[in-house]
Amino acid sequence: MNIRLRSKLPHVGTTIFTVMSRMASEHNAINLSQGYPDFDGPAPLKEALCRYINDGYNQYSPLAGILKLREQVAVKVKAFYNHNACPEENITVVPGATEAIFCAIQASVHPGDEVIVFDPAYDSYEPSIQLCGAKAIHIPLLPPDFKTDWQRVSDSITAKTRMIIINNPHNPTGTVWSEDDIKQLSRIIENTDILLLSDEVYEHLVYDNRPHLSILSFPELAKRAFVVSSFGKTYHVTGWKTGYCIAPQPLTSEFRKAHQFVSFVGVTPVQHALADFMEQYPEHCLELPHFYQEKRDLFVSKIASSKFRVSASSGTYFQLADYREISDLPDTAFVEYLTRTVGVAAIPISVFYETPPDSHLIRFCFCKENSTLMKAAEKLCAI
Ligand code: PMP
Numbered sequence: 001m002n003i004r005l006r007s008k009l010p011h012v013g014t015t016i017f018t019v020m021s022r023m024a025s026e027h028n029a030i031n032l033s034q035g036y037p038d039f040d041g042p043a044p045l046k047e048a049l050c051r052y053i054n055d056g057y058n059q060y061s062p063l064a065g066i067l068k069l070r071e072q073v074a075v076k077v078k079a080f081y082n083h084n085a086c087p088e089e090n091i092t093v094v095p096g097a098t099e100a101i102f103c104a105i106q107a108s109v110h111p112g113d114e115v116i117v118f119d120p121a122y123d124s125y126e127p128s129i130q131l132c133g134a135k136a137i138h139i140p141l142l143p144p145d146f147k148t149d150w151q152r153v154s155d156s157i158t159a160k161t162r163m164i165i166i167n168n169p170h171n172p173t174g175t176v177w178s179e180d181d182i183k184q185l186s187r188i189i190e191n192t193d194i195l196l197l198s199d200e201v202y203e204h205l206v207y208d209n210r211p212h213l214s215i216l217s218f219p220e221l222a223k224r225a226f227v228v229s230s231f232g233k234t235y236h237v238t239g240w241k242t243g244y245c246i247a248p249q250p251l252t253s254e255f256r257k258a259h260q261f262v263s264f265v266g267v268t269p270v271q272h273a274l275a276d277f278m279e280q281y282p283e284h285c286l287e288l289p290h291f292y293q294e295k296r297d298l299f300v301s302k303i304a305s306s307k308f309r310v311s312a313s314s315g316t317y318f319q320l321a322d323y324r325e326i327s328d329l330p331d332t333a334f335v336e337y338l339t340r341t342v343g344v345a346a347i348p349i350s351v352f353y354e355t356p357p358d359s360h361l362i363r364f365c366f367c368k369e370n371s372t373l374m375k376a377a378e379k380l381c382a383i
Pocket residue numbers: 035095096097098099122167171199201229230231232233238241242243
């Protein structure tokens with residue numbers, strides 16, 4: 001007998017990050033597609049993990065994460081954003097920001113609700129919304145500057161709007177929010193009960209002396225927000241899949257109900273290692289903008305003589321590049337050509353739009369060794 005299965009996500013395929021990394025490896029191309037470093041996290045962090053494993057920290061951790069790590073997160077958000085988060089009531093450590101996003105949505109969005117997302121949107125948002133039986137309302141951010149059209153946001157709010165998902169610094173465009181963006185958002189949602197999900201996984205990757213405007217710094221916004229971050233990005237250990245969510249107590253309580261039946265808890269020795277490292281090396285986060293800005297500058301300067309047109313990224317470890325002078329191919333075909341023929345893999349940005357704009361933009365990832373960036377730039381300049 002044939003088993004009949006009606007897909008709950010009929011329009012979802014394999015994520016573009018997996019597709020492009022696989023293609024990069026098949027063609028032995030330099031992989032500037034999926035966002036992960038080709039270098040290791042700090043040695044003391046790795047040593048701490050080995051030590052905790054060998055010392056027997058290998059069983060379930062508490063549901064909300066080990067207390068010491070939540071305390072370190074509280075110290076950090078107080079120092080960076082002047083936000084008071086209580087480790088017991090407001091902070092939950094989970095296996096990756098992806099899970100935090102999923103749980104925040106599952107915990108608060110109902111069938112028939114609408115959730116506003118800004119395109120190009122990180123690809124986990126819409127499926128997480130659809131699995132709740134809710135609808136994503138897409139608002140495009142358009143090239144060249146990808147500014148938010150706040151009038152359009154305002155016009156898109158209905159009685160069904162339950163949540164707005166924001167991502168600042170923004171993947172894949174590399175833009176960061178201004179004070180004015182925060183003001184406009186505040187104005188639009190005051191006097192509503194709309195929730196915010198603020199994806200701030202690149203919170204420490206902001207360049208040219210700009211500040212990161214975390215939602216946590218704005219009490220009127222923070223009181224209705226799930227704020228999500230990822231240790232993977234901040235400590236160069238994306239494969240450790242550990243992130244956290246900060247939210248007011250009633251939101252945290254609902255969030256944990258979902259989390260306990262998705263993964264239940266995060267990985268115990270990883271949490272201990274991260275807690276020790278945060279305590280011993282608080283300067284790590286302060287050094288990150290400089291560390292990645294140097295890589296951005298290296299990559300941008302090395303491809304300056306190519307036919308790609310770039311405007312330096314303001315945040316994240318991604319750099320958009322316009323290939324209009326090279327090819328008329330759609331971006332999905334162009335990245336395939338780049339990977340197979342030129343030997344450098346990148347990410348097309350049209351896949352993150354409901355209605356892609358007429359653009360010729362692709363995303364390169366620059367969280368790579370300088371030697372990797374230079375080799376890739378040489379290939380890109382030869383086109
Ligand atoms: N949000 C954005 C915008 C991202 O780029 C990523 C990167 N993976 C995530 C969430 C998920 O982070 P994690 O690997 O911690 O699940």
